[in-house]
Amino acid sequence: MKFERYGKGIAKGLTVTIKHLFRHPVTTQYPEQRLNTSRRIRGNELIWDNKKCTGCATCAKACPQGAIEIMTSPDLIENKYKVEKYQVDTGYCIQCGLCVEACPYEALFMGYAYERARYRRGELVQADEMLLASAERPRSGYMYPGIAAELPEQTLLIDRAK
Amino acid sequence: MLSDAGLRFELLWRTLPPDWPGGFWWHWLVFTIIILAFVLTLVMGFIYIERRGMGRMQARLGPNRTGPFGLLQPVADAIKVLLKEDITPARGDRIVHWLAPVVAFVPALMIFAVVPFQDGAFLADLNVGLLYIVAISSVSTVGIFMAGWSSNNKYSLLGAMREVAAVVSYEIPLVLSITGVILIAGSLSLNQIVLAQGIPFILLQPLGFLLFFIGGCAEINRSPFDLMEADSELVAGFHTEYSGMKFALFYLVEYGEALAISSIVTTLFLGGWRGPVLPPWLWFLLKVFIVFFVMVWTRTTLPRVRIDQLMALAWKFLFPLALINLLITGIQVLAFPEALPWVMVLVNIVIMAVLVLVWSKLFKLGWGRVEV
Numbered sequence: 295m296k297f298e299r300y301g302k303g304i305a306k307g308l309t310v311t312i313k314h315l316f317r318h319p320v321t322t323q324y325p326e327q328r329l330n331t332s333r334r335i336r337g338n339e340l341i342w343d344n345k346k347c348t349g350c351a352t353c354a355k356a357c358p359q360g361a362i363e364i365m366t367s368p369d370l371i372e373n374k375y376k377v378e379k380y381q382v383d384t385g386y387c388i389q390c391g392l393c394v395e396a397c398p399y400e401a402l403f404m405g406y407a408y409e410r411a412r413y414r415r416g417e418l419v420q421a422d423e424m425l426l427a428s429a430e431r432p433r434s435g436y437m438y439p440g441i442a443a444e445l446p447e448q449t450l451l452i453d454r455a456k
Numbered sequence: 457m458l459s460d461a462g463l464r465f466e467l468l469w470r471t472l473p474p475d476w477p478g479g480f481w482w483h484w485l486v487f488t489i490i491i492l493a494f495v496l497t498l499v500m501g502f503i504y505i506e507r508r509g510m511g512r513m514q515a516r517l518g519p520n521r522t523g524p525f526g527l528l529q530p531v532a533d534a535i536k537v538l539l540k541e542d543i544t545p546a547r548g549d550r551i552v553h554w555l556a557p558v559v560a561f562v563p564a565l566m567i568f569a570v571v572p573f574q575d576g577a578f579l580a581d582l583n584v585g586l587l588y589i590v591a592i593s594s595v596s597t598v599g600i601f602m603a604g605w606s607s608n609n610k611y612s613l614l615g616a617m618r619e620v621a622a623v624v625s626y627e628i629p630l631v632l633s634i635t636g637v638i639l640i641a642g643s644l645s646l647n648q649i650v651l652a653q654g655i656p657f658i659l660l661q662p663l664g665f666l667l668f669f670i671g672g673c674a675e676i677n678r679s680p681f682d683l684m685e686a687d688s689e690l691v692a693g694f695h696t697e698y699s700g701m702k703f704a705l706f707y708l709v710e711y712g713e714a715l716a717i718s719s720i721v722t723t724l725f726l727g728g729w730r731g732p733v734l735p736p737w738l739w740f741l742l743k744v745f746i747v748f749f750v751m752v753w754t755r756t757t758l759p760r761v762r763i764d765q766l767m768a769l770a771w772k773f774l775f776p777l778a779l780i781n782l783l784i785t786g787i788q789v790l791a792f793p794e795a796l797p798w799v800m801v802l803v804n805i806v807i808m809a810v811l812v813l814v815w816s817k818l819f820k821l822g823w824g825r826v827e828v
Binding site: 297298299300301304307308310311312314315317318319320321323 | 509511512513514515516517520753754756757758812813816817819
């Protein structure tokens with residue numbers, strides 16, 4: 295005679311829940327506590343290097359959304375293109391990273407940040423100087439292992455529970 | 457006209473008790489205020505414990521934004537609910553819809569009239585206290601059925617039907633499991649029962665306690681028996697159409713009834729206000745909180761049961777075991793009134809273990825074709 299439905303399963307379940315009561319909770323209190331994101335995150339905004347950019351528009355061709363707009367004019371004295379306007383509508387951007395992969399001159403990077411909500415649609419359109427790298431706009435290590443090595447290591451919830 | 461009014465006033469004056477507003481009315485006033493304050497504050501405490509405790513058991517934090525440790529969360533909830541628009545369904549029954557929360561809430565409050573907070577400290581020393589509780593606690597169901605019917609909503613009505621079916625079924629094992637306590641204590645008055653508990657009745661009546669706790673949880677629709685307000689299938693059951701103040705009242709009923717069941721379990725099985733060192737009322741509160749914590753614990757652990765499982769548990773498991781428990785307790789009280797209490801404790805625990813084991817073999821759904 296086999297006994298199985300006398301409440302053994304219930305007792306097992308109860309011990310599991312009571313153990314959880316004394317466990318470290320896995321939730322993070324977001325605005326106060328922040329986890330480090332992946333070092334290769336494809337973050338919210340593109341970072342553009344205006345010194346390396348040649349205005350070849352490979353990124354604009356690679357973009358599946360058509361979110362990148364480039365205007366160039368030929369500089370006949372120095373024999374190259376001058377970038378007059380480099381504009382990204384980040385509202386259309388799907389963070390696929392194809393433009394970064396396509397860039398032959400290492401002039402385009404994914405952003406490391408993830409809090410880039412705006413109040414107006416117009417503010418999503420960014421151009422020229424707004425796209426440059428700065429302390430508030432660090433570059434992500436996506437496609438560039440050298441940059442990734444300098445970024446802080448990602449926090450894993452497994453590490454926090456210890 | 458004037459003399460007529462004067463005559464009426466004099467008649468009213470004569471019908472009052474001679475010592476008005478003497479001891480009786482002061483007692484009434486003081487304890488009414490105490491009970492109202494007790495229920496309202498403890499319900500808030502319960503909501504806090506439930507949300508935080510459940511959160512921690514699910515490895516979350518629970519509400520922790522409002523006030524220190526989120527202590528003001530129930531207050532914020534209450535304010536939010538009270539400020540919401542009060543809607544009555546267009547083709548619903550307005551009067552019944554309005555009356556239902558009141559009918560549900562008042563009995564939940566009335567239960568506390570006979571619960572002793574310490575020796576002799578209660579609103580009414582009824583010598584049929586337990587009978588009164590059993591009678592009054594089932595009136596809440598009428599309010600809930602009124603709510604379901606008047607909402608003019610199929611989900612509300614379905615939830616209310618399930619509620620009535622469950623309460624009617626669970627009332628029987630609930631009352632039968634109390635009877636064992638009454639037999640041992642020899643009284644229906646809750647204060648007398650507490651005084652009779654030299655050792656808590658949870659030890660003398662372990663099976664009775666188990667049955668009463670399960671039945672009580674089902675009676676007040678707490679998870680895992682909350683299928684009358686199963687959110688995933690019935691929206692919110694009987695209070696789908698309720699909002700604003702009336703919804704707040706139903707919310708209050710839910711936790712008020714949990715408080716009532718915790719208080720009754722404390723009084724009947726855990727020795728009520730009795731305990732060493734600490735003052736009696738503090739012991740009472742402490743035990744109430746412990747019982748409620750066990751309710752939260754089971755709620756977090758167990759998944760919701762189906763309606764056929766609910767009915768089968770009442771009629772095939774709780775009801776026969778309650779009858780057997782009554783029989784065994786009767787034999788013990790009649791045949792061995794002089795037996796040592798600790799021997800009885802051991803015997804009763806063994807009897808409980810054997811009965812639960814045996815009944816787990818007999819307990820089947822759908823003649824054994826349906827997996828439990």
